[in-house]
Amino acid sequence: DGGITQSPKYLFRKEGQNVTLSCEQNLNHDAMYWYRQDPGQGLRLIYYSQIVNDFQKGDIAEGYSVSREKKESFPLTVTSAQKNPTAFYLCASSRKTATNEKLFFGSGTQLSVL
Amino acid sequence: GENVEQHPSTLSVQEGDSAVIKCTYSDSASNYFPWYKQELGKRPQLIIDIRSNVGEKKDQRIAVTLNKTAKHFSLHITETQPEDSAVYFCAARGRGSTLGRLYFGRGTQLTVWP
Numbered sequence: 001d002g003g004i005t006q007s008p009k010y011l012f013r014k015e016g017q018n019v020t021l022s023c024e025q026n027l028n029h030d031a032m033y034w035y036r037q038d039p040g041q042g043l044r045l046i047y048y049s050q051i052v053n054d055f056q057k058g059d060i061a062e063g064y065s066v067s068r069e070k071k072e073s074f075p076l077t078v079t080s081a082q083k084n085p086t087a088f089y090l091c092a093s094s095r096k097t098a099t100n101e102k103l104f105f106g107s108g109t110q111l112s113v114l
Numbered sequence: 115g116e117n118v119e120q121h122p123s124t125l126s127v128q129e130g131d132s133a134v135i136k137c138t139y140s141d142s143a144s145n146y147f148p149w150y151k152q153e154l155g156k157r158p159q160l161i162i163d164i165r166s167n168v169g170e171k172k173d174q175r176i177a178v179t180l181n182k183t184a185k186h187f188s189l190h191i192t193e194t195q196p197e198d199s200a201v202y203f204c205a206a207r208g209r210g211s212t213l214g215r216l217y218f219g220r221g222t223q224l225t226v227w228p
Contacts, residue, residue, distance in 0.1 A: 035218075040123065042220035043158070043203060058215075059115075090157065102148065103216070105157040 003027040006091050006106035012114050013078065013085060021076045021109045023091035030096055032074035033103070036060060037088040046089075049074055050096075078111060086113050116141040118206050120219025127194050128227055135222045137204035138186040146207040147180060147187045148216070153200045161202075162189070194226045 004025040013019045023032065034046040045058030049068040063082025068074055074093075078085045089109045094101040117140040127133050137147075148163035164171045164178045164187065171178050175194075180187040191198055204219040 040220060042120075043218040045215065048215060102160040102163070103150075103158075105159070107157050 004091060004093055004104050004106045006089075006109050008109060009107070011109055011111045013111060014114050016080045018077055018079050019111065021078070021089055021091075021111070023074045023076065023106060025072050025074075025093045025104070027093060027104060028071070029093035029104070030071070031094045031101075032068065033092045033094075034058075034064075034066065034074070034076045035090045035092065037090055037108075043090065046076065085111055087111060116144055116206050116217040118204060118217045118219045120204050120222060122222060123220065124223045124225075126225045126227065129194060129196060131194055133191045133194055133198070133224055133226075135189045135202055135204070135224070136186060137188070137206075137219050138184075139206040139217075140185065141206070142182075142185065144206040147178070148205050148207075149178060149189050150203045150205065150218075151200045152203065152221075158203060191224075194224075196226050196228050199224060199226045 007022045031050050033048040035043040036046055037043055044060050046060055046064050047055055047058055047066040049055035052068055052071050055066050055068050063079055065077045091106040092103040094103050120137045145166040149161050150158040151161045152158040162173050162176050162178050164180050169180055175192050177190045201221045201223050203221050205216045207216050
């Protein structure tokens with residue numbers, strides 16, 4: 001559990017502002033993921049990355065952007081184009097994607113709009 | 115892509131009773147089915163998983179069954195305890211889906227009353 005860290009725990013966004021959520025892991029995992037959690041909606045995949053400098057859109061990528069410049073880091077930017085950003089965001093990692101590897105989740109960031 | 119349906123969305127049981135959560139999936143190529151538990155305010159954690167070459171798997175009070183023909187799988191919790199109260203998510207990973215990503219159900223809020 002302690003190998004994947006998200007910050008901040010709470011984040012507030014003003015109208016028209018971009019905000020960035022941090023996700024760092026020291027598990028030496030190749031794959032990293034961002035999920036959005038809304039009540040009754042389950043875990044919806046925003047973006048995922050198998051390897052440094054490569055990432056793929058998930059099911060709800062519009063209004064979000066990511067980068068994977070380092071193996072241990074996968075920051076998520078919520079842009080002003082995301083009109084309904086209030087949600088709980090979870091980062092996860094696994095050793096690989098295309099195998100039956102379990103996901104290790106971070107403790108999450110609650111994003112709210114001011 | 116894969117579509118995972120999960121029922122019920124909420125479940126209340128008396129301590130000591132059994133609880134069953136059911137999921138269906140759409141992609142017959144899916145071959146890996148994990149279950150994650152998320153306690154209030156905490157991160158999701160893997161509790162049990164099953165692969166398509168197995169029909170049932172047990173781990174103490176929890177068990178998962180898989181019916182490939184009907185494309186459904188279920189989580190069974192026996193002798194429930196208050197600490198079993200949490201949100202449970204089922205998921206499926208398709209052998210044929212892009213990069214083997216997981217598709218999650220919407221979750222079941224289980225409440226165990228003492």
